[in-house]
Amino acid sequence: MYNIKARGVLIEGNKRYHDITRDVTNPLLSKTTPTWWWIAAFISSAMLVWGIWGFYNTIVVGTGTWGLNNSVSWGWAIINFVWWIGIGHAGTAFSIFLLVLHQKWRTSINRAAEAMTIFAVMAAGMFPLIHMGRIWDGFFVFPYPNTRGPLWDNFNSPLFWDVMAISTYLTASFLFWYVGMMPDFASIRERTVSKIKKRIYGILSFGWLGSARGWLRFESAALLMGGLTAPLVVSVHSIVAMDFAAGVVPGWHSTIFPPFFVVGAIFSGFAMVLTMMIIVRKVYKYEEYVTQRHLDAIARVLTFVSLIMGVAYISEIFVAWYSDSPYEMFVFFKNRAVGEYSFEFWAMIIFNAIVPQLFWFKKIRKNITIVFIISILINIGMWYERFVIVITSLSKTWLPSTWHGYSPTITEIAIYVGTIGFFVFGILLFLRFLPMMASSELKGILKETSIVTENTENHE
Amino acid sequence: MNNQNQILGVFDDPDEVTAAVKELLRNDVQVQDVFSPFPIEHVWELLKLKTRIPYATFLYGVIGTAGTFGFLYWTSVINYPLIFGGKPTNSLSFIVIMFVLTILSGVIFTLATYLIREKMWPGKKASMPDTRSMDDKFVIVIDKHKNMDDDAILKINELLKKNGAVEVNMNNV
Numbered sequence: 001m002y003n004i005k006a007r008g009v010l011i012e013g014n015k016r017y018h019d020i021t022r023d024v025t026n027p028l029l030s031k032t033t034p035t036w037w038w039i040a041a042f043i044s045s046a047m048l049v050w051g052i053w054g055f056y057n058t059i060v061v062g063t064g065t066w067g068l069n070n071s072v073s074w075g076w077a078i079i080n081f082v083w084w085i086g087i088g089h090a091g092t093a094f095s096i097f098l099l100v101l102h103q104k105w106r107t108s109i110n111r112a113a114e115a116m117t118i119f120a121v122m123a124a125g126m127f128p129l130i131h132m133g134r135i136w137d138g139f140f141v142f143p144y145p146n147t148r149g150p151l152w153d154n155f156n157s158p159l160f161w162d163v164m165a166i167s168t169y170l171t172a173s174f175l176f177w178y179v180g181m182m183p184d185f186a187s188i189r190e191r192t193v194s195k196i197k198k199r200i201y202g203i204l205s206f207g208w209l210g211s212a213r214g215w216l217r218f219e220s221a222a223l224l225m226g227g228l229t230a231p232l233v234v235s236v237h238s239i240v241a242m243d244f245a246a247g248v249v250p251g252w253h254s255t256i257f258p259p260f261f262v263v264g265a266i267f268s269g270f271a272m273v274l275t276m277m278i279i280v281r282k283v284y285k286y287e288e289y290v291t292q293r294h295l296d297a298i299a300r301v302l303t304f305v306s307l308i309m310g311v312a313y314i315s316e317i318f319v320a321w322y323s324d325s326p327y328e329m330f331v332f333f334k335n336r337a338v339g340e341y342s343f344e345f346w347a348m349i350i351f352n353a354i355v356p357q358l359f360w361f362k363k364i365r366k367n368i369t370i371v372f373i374i375s376i377l378i379n380i381g382m383w384y385e386r387f388v389i390v391i392t393s394l395s396k397t398w399l400p401s402t403w404h405g406y407s408p409t410i411t412e413i414a415i416y417v418g419t420i421g422f423f424v425f426g427i428l429l430f431l432r433f434l435p436m437m438a439s440s441e442l443k444g445i446l447k448e449t450s451i452v453t454e455n456t457e458n459h460e
Numbered sequence: 461m462n463n464q465n466q467i468l469g470v471f472d473d474p475d476e477v478t479a480a481v482k483e484l485l486r487n488d489v490q491v492q493d494v495f496s497p498f499p500i501e502h503v504w505e506l507l508k509l510k511t512r513i514p515y516a517t518f519l520y521g522v523i524g525t526a527g528t529f530g531f532l533y534w535t536s537v538i539n540y541p542l543i544f545g546g547k548p549t550n551s552l553s554f555i556v557i558m559f560v561l562t563i564l565s566g567v568i569f570t571l572a573t574y575l576i577r578e579k580m581w582p583g584k585k586a587s588m589p590d591t592r593s594m595d596d597k598f599v600i601v602i603d604k605h606k607n608m609d610d611d612a613i614l615k616i617n618e619l620l621k622k623n624g625a626v627e628v629n630m631n632n633v
Contacts, residue, residue: 016596017497017595017596018595018596021497021594021595021596143531143535149540150539150540151540151542152535152536152539152540152542154544155532155535155536155551155553155554155557156544156547156551156553160557161556161557161560164557164560164561165556165560168560168561168563168564171564171567171568172563172564172567175567175568175571176567179571179574182580183497183498183594186586186594187497187594187595189586189594190588190591190594190595191594191595202583202585202586203582203583204582205586206575206580206581206582206584207579207580207581207583207584207585207586208580208586209495209586209588210495210496210497210588210593210594211493211494211495212493212494212495212496212500212503212504212507212509213493213509214578215496215498215499215500215504216499216504216509216510216511217511217513217574217577217578218499218574218578219499220511220513220514220574221513221570221571221573221574224513224514224517224566224570225566225567225570225571228517228521228563228566228567228570229563229567231559231563232560232563235556235559235560239556439497440497440498440499441498443497443498443596444498444499447473447474447475
């Protein structure tokens with residue numbers, strides 16, 4: 001049972017049920033779109049347009065427009081792919097792990113985190129698609145009866161597993177997200193005075209009623225869908241890790257990779273949730289829903305996950321030394337630590353393993369500006385981690401005669417910036433047109449966690 | 461559902477609704493349904509509502525696992541056995557795809573079952589006894605039988621009021 005006296009109220013401002021409905025639906029029902037929204041939408045769509053140029057350039061000319069070469073055959077595209085997939089783990093990790101664990105503070109954040117998942121995974125999915133070079137032959141990855149034998153996919157390849165895992169993850173996350181929104185669509189349907197909105201949200205709500213039997217089935221179905229999707233969080237990034245670990249490249253061929261990647265994904269996902277929620281609570285004045293306590297909880301999770309990251313980095317280095325393999329030792333002690341990409345390596349260590357440890361101090365957790373900066377640094381650090389893994393290992397492998405450097409071209413940069421634009425623009429559309437908090441879940445926890453009465457002690 | 465006359469007890473508080481349902485059932489009043497802005501688990505227990513969706517989900521999972529294995533076995537062992545790296549064609553690593561597709565079939569068919577059982581589809585017209593139950597009210601719906609006399613209705617009214625109903629309305633849809 002939630003103990004208000006010990007843990008404080010979860011939703012501040014002494015809200016009642018109606019206040020929650022009003023606060024959640026008002027941004028959607030308002031006729032005016034705030035100025036900051038237009039500015040952000042303009043900037044992000046400009047970024048997206050530049051990305052589309054890069055996309056077009058890649059498809060028309062080929063992957064020769066990228067800075068890849070025979071040694072470094074995976075460049076920014078794979079770095080960004082893994083980075084986005086990592087961010088895409090936040091929603092499900094947040095919403096489903098915390099749902100299964102009955103963590104009540106998830107309720108004001110889960111919807112937005114799930115939306116983040118959807119757009120981040122879509123952004124991630126673009127990279128393998130264009131990395132194929134001939135995107136029009138993309139359907140070759142699916143096992144379908146063909147005239148080549150029929151020759152089927154290699155079902156033992158992590159690259160094929162990736163296709164299945166990511167498309168399943170996107171589908172399952174999307175369905176879970178949508179089902180969760182149906183009660184909110186219904187409450188918008190009943191609240192709006194605009195005929196068009198009533199019609200649109202009516203269609204979206206699937207005729208949701210909120211009867212006792214309806215809720216029972218809803219809760220049962222949502223919990224099952226969530227429970228089934230939860231293992232995907234582990235499997236998707238394990239499989240991404242196996243893309244690397246199955247390759248006999250020094251620095252990749254390691255059994256630590258799957259858990260290391262999963263933890264890294266949850267780390268970057270939570271950091272991105274923190275970044276986004278700090279902005280959203282500010283611009284939508286949701287400080288009473290996403291309280292200091294919520295941010296504090298995320299910061300604590302980050303502190304812990306950062307420790308795991310640190311241990312993973314140390315054990316990689318230890319195993320390289322302990323293996324006594326000159327190639328492994330070269331990767332970690334020469335190539336990464338003091339080589340030409342040592343800046344990225346040390347940035348990764350400092351941003352991921354050291355800086356988040358500042359969250360041990362309550363003063364720092366309470367200072368939103370510093371929390372925001374640290375969350376951004378983690379996002380950058382996690383990008384560097386993927387850079388270090390992909391580039392340092394590939395640029396100097398077994399044969400010194402094949403060693404080659406790598407730097408991205410303008411096309412690669414454009415595509416990356418474009419996916420950021422896509423992500424931000426998607427989130428903006430979500431904030432404007434969809435309910436960004438699960439009002440039924442907030443109402444469900446309100447009485448237990450937030451209404452202080454004379455007999456509050458009875459809740460203990 | 462709403463083509464009969466109904467008595468609607470409107471409440472402000474979830475715990476009062478639970479208490480009222482308990483009290484109504486004790487007085488042999490049939491509670492048809494309870495509409496609420498969020499799930500109230502105690503009401504399900506009182507109304508003896510059960511769902512078999514978890515069993516269905518288990519079945520979908522089993523079908524997903526077996527179907528995926530069947531497909532992989534047929535393609536890799538029977539239809540076009542191709543040796544990769546000296547490994548057996550019937551490989552242990554099928555598990556990865558079986559795992560993922562089990563989840564996919566579980567999620568998709570659970571959702572489909574839910575929507576079919578609830579008879580929900582995009583654009584379905586929702587006829588609610590009291591639309592405020594989407595916002596902050598909890599509504600107990602009681603069927604008004606033809607053979608219910610005024611005394612019985614009055615008794616239900618009193619029961620609802622006594623247990624904290626802020627309004628008691630009649631629904632003649």
